[in-house]
Amino acid sequence: MLTKKSGVYSLTLLLPAAAIYGILFIYPTLMSFFFSFTRWNLTEWTWIGFDNFRMFFEERALMIGFRNTFIFAFVTAGLKVVIGLLLAVLLTSQLRTKDFVRSAVFFPTLVSTIAVGIAFSVLMHPSQGLINQTLALVGINGPDWLGNPSYALLSVALVDVWKGVGIATVIFIAGMMSIPKDYYEAIQIDGGNKMDAFKHITLPLSRPATNAVIILALIGGLRTFDLVWAMTGGGPGFSSDLIASIIYKQYQAGFYGLSTAGNVILFLLVAIVVFPLYRLITRKEVDL
Template sequence: MTETRPRSRKSPYPLWFFIPAAIIYGVLFLVPTVSSLWFSLTRWDLSTAEFIGLENFQQFFSEPFLVKGLVNTLIYAVTTSGLKTVCGLLLAVLLTSNIFARGFLRTLVFFPVLVSTIVGITFTVMMHPTKGIINVTLETLGIPGPGWLTNPALALFSVALVDVWKGVGLATLIFIAGLAAISPDYYEAARIDGATRLQQFFRITLPLVRPATVIVVTLSLIGGLRSFDLIWAMTRGGPGFSSDVVASVIYKQYQAGFYGLSTAGNVILFALIAVIILPFTLWFNRREVEE
């Protein structure tokens, strides 16, 4: 009796259906990526390109202000990502509970996400050291207002707080969706066993909302590492180089005509995002499989 081998299941779509998507992906991602890698190894302008190897990368890591931009990028990304995750989760828990005007409060929290980055100019005025509404209010309370954007020690963190204000609404929305997917039966069983609200939060909410947490952390980290527009609108990397990040450094080098150096900065930023995000994603996927 002859054995019948199972036939391999063929895709219902012919391969040529994927050609348009492959062309778009190649033109918009592969070609620019490969071109950036090549031009980062050259000294180029709009008409010529001279191959110089790794000199652009050596110069990038030998200039103190360029390294400062790299360090600031990591600080900015970790600060904004951490605050968005913590504040977003706490707001989501609050906005999924039985509170007054819950729908209005959800709209209020999400509204900054819809605001243009030009809001950075508004906060620049509000954070003015002598005439800004924030320091004027603090002075009426007898508290001396700091130089939010003029103090080198505070400038980067001041912009980070505005970034958190603008982006925490999206994190809250993602967490609300994650909380809505948790079955109420878990909380009911915990209440029967005498668990307090704090115990329910740490034993039920935090573990079951982990997928939403990973999404928020990943998006926030990528956004923080790529951040440029808000920083440029508020401080332009100043005072000095205290709030410069890799993206603003790249822009300044491009403005100065150092195209090869700015392209090398782009490659470093791409590698930085990949080195941070890919291991984190792989680690989380492995944890999901193990559990």
């Protein structure tokens, strides 16, 4: 039975964590909302109301940024779910080299995003890049991956999938390893094959892992900045600009209040997309 004394003791233990959370998250969030209504620099600020939001939505590249952000987020999230699921099925099988493959799949996650962006910028060079040189050996004339507006955003998205699919795979592996082996033995006794086991056991019972991958990948895609900036800088033109890169360009130009308003808009966008989606996809989770 909890006593008043034990309740106070528990609350005391929570205070340090609550203080750190408040200082590092709550306070900066509230100040961001406040400064989004101001014109400010490092020394002073002036209240201007909703002018920053109005100017941000008048930004001519914003609609392109919104479109690119949603395309990037949904393409990368979808590919991470599909590829991560297939890799997890492979790496929970009796494959002899699965430990090596697991390490190889997870390794890109450990590498700096900026380093990955720079490396693939070199690899995707239209004439001197290793990718196009390899394609030329088999008679294929590779495109200008990052210089062609039709390919730039998709090229960055594919690199993001290569870098982030390791996390998705690990989550799927954890979900699959938690499924009791008895279920697979039962379906085998009933005459089911591996496809039946995947369809009727692995897929439905991995739903919590699938939901986690979808949410994490979607949040990451909506907030992506560093990989795009390292590979294309939002170009050519505005063809690979995302909302986050547009915000950064406003910071570079010295429009701190305007860019802060953009961050608030991005925060609200992520919340509006993710929270309803989370409630929708977690309704049908299967409990073991």
